[in-house]
Amino acid sequence: xxxxxxxxxxxxxxxxxxxxxxxxxxxxxxxxxxxxxxxxxxxxxxxxxxxxxxxxxxxxxxxxxxxxxxxxxxxxxxxxxxxxxxxxxxxxxxxxxxxxxxxxxxxxxxxxxxxxxxxxxxxxxxxxxxxxxxxxxxxxxxxxxxxxxxxxxxxxxxxxxxxxxxxxxxxxxxxxxxxx
Numbered sequence: 001x002x003x004x005x006x007x008x009x010x011x012x013x014x015x016x017x018x019x020x021x022x023x024x025x026x027x028x029x030x031x032x033x034x035x036x037x038x039x040x041x042x043x044x045x046x047x048x049x050x051x052x053x054x055x056x057x058x059x060x061x062x063x064x065x066x067x068x069x070x071x072x073x074x075x076x077x078x079x080x081x082x083x084x085x086x087x088x089x090x091x092x093x094x095x096x097x098x099x100x101x102x103x104x105x106x107x108x109x110x111x112x113x114x115x116x117x118x119x120x121x122x123x124x125x126x127x128x129x130x131x132x133x134x135x136x137x138x139x140x141x142x143x144x145x146x147x148x149x150x151x152x153x154x155x156x157x158x159x160x161x162x163x164x165x166x167x168x169x170x171x172x173x174x175x176x177x178x179x180x
Contacts (some may be wrong), residue, residue, distance in 0.1 A: 008053065008061035009086060012073055013128040015068040016050040022127050026103055027088070027134075029054040029062065056088060064128075073128060076155040083132035085123070093120060115176040118144045144172075 013019040033053040047075040050066040112122040151168040158166040
């Protein structure tokens with residue numbers, strides 16, 4: 001058995017209409033489906049919701065639930081805001097910079113471009129407070145991925161034993177962190 005692909009990723013949102021419009025305006029995602037029910041199909045509990053689905057490209061679907069009867073959304077107070085996010089791939093740096101300009105032109109605060117060596121990213125938050133990343137591959141991505149692939153198990157084992165960052169791939173963010 002093998003998983004074929006992600007069917008969809010679902011998050012909660014504060015306002016379904018605002019979310020659909022924001023992702024359409026800022027990231028060009030088409031609104032593909034809405035489901036609204038008074039009962040949760042999996043648990044059968046009464047709880048009205050709006051479930052919206054957006055086309056995130058290449059058969060990927062991003063979905064959101066608006067839950068009007070639940071307390072306001074919150075974030076895990078023990079997890080930094082930069083950890084939980086969804087990242088979308090864009091074609092190249094030119095496309096990444098065009099998205100950055102469009103987002104900023106629409107009043108969205110954008111962090112980056114951040115150099116991750118194998119890819120380059122910008123970061124921002126959607127109206128519900130979810131962190132979103134757009135990433136484009138580095139022209140030398142293939143060779144750098146091969147370097148990382150060669151040490152991944154060794155790094156994981158060392159981390160598992162020590163809970164300290166192994167130095168096998170410290171080259172990745174050296175330029176971003178030190179300017180060299």
